[in-house]
Amino acid sequence: MPARREIRIDFIRGLALLAIFVGHAGFDFSDAFQQARGFSDASEIFVLLAGVSAALAYWRPSGFDPEAASAKTLRRALRLYLVHLAMVAALLLSVALPPIASRPAIVAELGLDTFGAAPVRNAVEIVLLSFMPGDLDILPLYVFLIVATPFFLALHERSRRLLLALSGGLALAFGALKLDFVNDAMPAGGWYFDPLSWQFVFVIGLCIGVGLKRGRDPLAYRPWLFRLAATFVLTAIPANLLLHFVFTEISSSHLVHALVSKTFVGPLRLANALALLYVLWNLSAVKRLTADGALAPVFAAGAASLPVFVFGLALSTLCQMLMASEVAIPLAAQACLAVGGCLAQLVLATHLGERKLKRRNASVPLAASLPQG
Structure with missing residues (x-):
């Protein structure tokens, strides 16, 4: 019998991915956000x-x-x-x-x-x-x-x-x-x-x-x-x-x-x-x-850490470019970008999780679902 998946790993890793995005996006509050997590940050976790x-x-x-x-x-x-x-x-x-x-x-x-x-x-x-x-x-x-x-x-x-x-x-x-x-x-x-x-x-x-x-x-x-x-x-x-x-x-x-x-x-x-x-x-x-509760997208992000991390890094790089430009971005707009970037990663993670589940279900042999006579 396969061991039960330790879902706390997915949850904590999902939170870390979102924190990495906000901390690396170059917002006016990114540095304070990084330092407000103590002497370490999401990278060590x-x-x-x-x-x-x-x-x-x-x-x-x-x-x-x-x-x-x-x-x-x-x-x-x-x-x-x-x-x-x-x-x-x-x-x-x-x-x-x-x-x-x-x-x-x-x-x-x-x-x-x-x-x-x-x-x-x-x-x-x-x-x-x-x-x-x-x-x-x-x-x-x-x-x-x-x-x-x-x-x-x-x-x-x-x-x-x-x-x-x-x-x-x-x-x-x-x-x-x-x-x-x-x-x-x-x-x-x-x-x-x-x-x-x-x-x-x-x-x-x-x-x-x-x-x-x-x-x-x-x-x-x-x-x-x-x-x-x-x-x-x-x-x-x-x-x-x-x-x-x-x-x-x-x-x-x-x-x-x-x-x-x-x-x-x-x-x-x-x-x-x-x-x-x-x-x-x-x-x-x-x-x-539980992985299927209200925080399911966070669990999904932790389970699909590589694509979500790559997507989050791409988003944070775009935000860095925007913040380094000559365009003045109001603080409220920066907060919206931070929330929007996190939501985009969670949407991607949910989609990847659903697609993985469909592939897994489709891979079950048809004979296993038919009555055996």
Whole structure:
């Protein structure tokens, strides 16, 4: 009998997708929205849940098969890689259009102001994942993580503690040394999400997923831990807002930057993400939700995360272009765009869910529905 789908993953991931859209759209309130979620944001939750989902998809309690898992993960990674290249191509075509090409501020905002100086070299770098404009290094991060998944799972088979120790040590070393992969499209010159730091977030999710697959819940409710996590999450919100908007000199110090670094997953950021996931996982209101209730579109978005994420990223890029243009967008209109973008993603997710259900029903052999004589 197949294991019951853990729908909390879909719900939390669906919420994260909507939050990623609003936070990346470049609205006047996008920065405040990002900082109002504490030291972490939706990205950490999304990567944690990606690790959980990878374990549920590729690990088997009956025995882990590295070769079978490698074949599956390579197919998945190739699909993500091709989607990424298609998104970069679409972005390049869009900025070549006269209305956008004539707006240097928009082109610079997307990290494409230097592309024309060496288009052939940059095209090769795009293929090699060393030239990624805008916010387009998230899918390459997943390519890296999915390709590495069989190795992570094989090491988990030997020792979960060893996997966590090696993964955490690697992340700590790269964060301390500030070593990152090259991204010539962005001013910092590196990936916004350093893969060798973010792999630790993914590995933690992977260990949670293996636990779920074994029939136990590593995120099981414990009153003292829930109170501690909730206190941390609620305290982090005003603390981060004060650091970001009031005590800006303190927030720019080396120590605070290291603690909350997004590129290298600072320890405060990781702790906040884990606490937030634990709270959401154990909220009574979330536990009572059903995938066919009023919030069904949010569940559908989490279940169809790749197409919804790509669509949301396209929408947020369009919003960035609009906000970087010379047209003044009233705050009320920006709020309408934010709500409209979220609704558009939910409509797409609902459509994809219905289409998947129809395909599943159509694939049932006709003979199974006929009386047997």
